[in-house]
Amino acid sequence: MKKRQRHTEKGSRRCVRRALVWVIALLLTALAVYLLLSQLPKDDIDVDALLKESSSIPIETEAPETETEHINPVPYPDIDEQLLTINDWSRPGTKTDAIEYVVVHYLGNPKTTAQQNHDYFESLKDLQDVSMSANFVVGLEGEIIECVPPGEIAYASNSMNHLSISIENCHLDDSGRFTEATYTSLVHLTAWLVCEYDLDREHIIRHYDVTGKECPLYYVEHEDKWEEFRDDVMNYIEECKEAKGK
Ligand SMILES: [Zn+2]
Numbered sequence: 027m028k029k030r031q032r033h034t035e036k037g038s039r040r041c042v043r044r045a046l047v048w049v050i051a052l053l054l055t056a057l058a059v060y061l062l063l064s065q066l067p068k069d070d071i072d073v074d075a076l077l078k079e080s081s082s083i084p085i086e087t088e089a090p091e092t093e094t095e096h097i098n099p100v101p102y103p104d105i106d107e108q109l110l111t112i113n114d115w116s117r118p119g120t121k122t123d124a125i126e127y128v129v130v131h132y133l134g135n136p137k138t139t140a141q142q143n144h145d146y147f148e149s150l151k152d153l154q155d156v157s158m159s160a161n162f163v164v165g166l167e168g169e170i171i172e173c174v175p176p177g178e179i180a181y182a183s184n185s186m187n188h189l190s191i192s193i194e195n196c197h198l199d200d201s202g203r204f205t206e207a208t209y210t211s212l213v214h215l216t217a218w219l220v221c222e223y224d225l226d227r228e229h230i231i232r233h234y235d236v237t238g239k240e241c242p243l244y245y246v247e248h249e250d251k252w253e254e255f256r257d258d259v260m261n262y263i264e265e266c267k268e269a270k271g272k
Contacts, residue, residue: 099267100218100221103170103218105162106170106172107171108172108173110174115153115156115157115158116147116157116173116180118179118181122179124189125191127183127190127225127231128219128229128230129182129191129232130216130255131160131182131193131232132241132243137166139165139166140166147173148173158181159174159182160180160194161175162193164195164212168211169211170215184233185236186231186236191219195208201243201244202247203244204242217263217266221263230255232246232252234246
């Protein structure tokens, strides 16, 4: 009997302890709920503020987009697009890594026309004896033929092919001097490219500056004429900006 009594006493003590634990747990829960509720008004404000912030995000991102919308001040040149067939010898169809330079060349083949040189580049896919091309060819009468689109590799400027746009220029004689019409179109095209790809004067270079090859001959032999050409490009850009009222 005594053992039984002890057992029931122990049992009731356990019950009391359990009840106490429950009461404490309930009190702690109530305290936690109270603390949480007391924070609510503050949280509401923060959420509102956050909502306002998030709703204004699209407006903030849209605004700079319109501000930085790229408008080329130089009018688009009259370009005759005659893209070469993609092939291993003149238009590999490979993207450039970037467009950091405009490289000026001369064809070294007096009196040939832009069309003839374009057609020669195209024929290389069948001849398969030499790799050669250019993004653009400027002709004796100032005509411009696009052979390889900018942003695609053309075979003209050796180690710079993957970072540049190349322009080949026709000429009349062994001096390699460009005709006035060729020169005018070259200035226009270069100016347009400089603005289009956000370049500057120092990024207009000659084939000579890449490999030391005497190309474009006249503008290697006459350093002053080369500098004059770069000035003419930059001045033309300024003229175009002024004409647009900037
Ligand atoms: Zn060259």
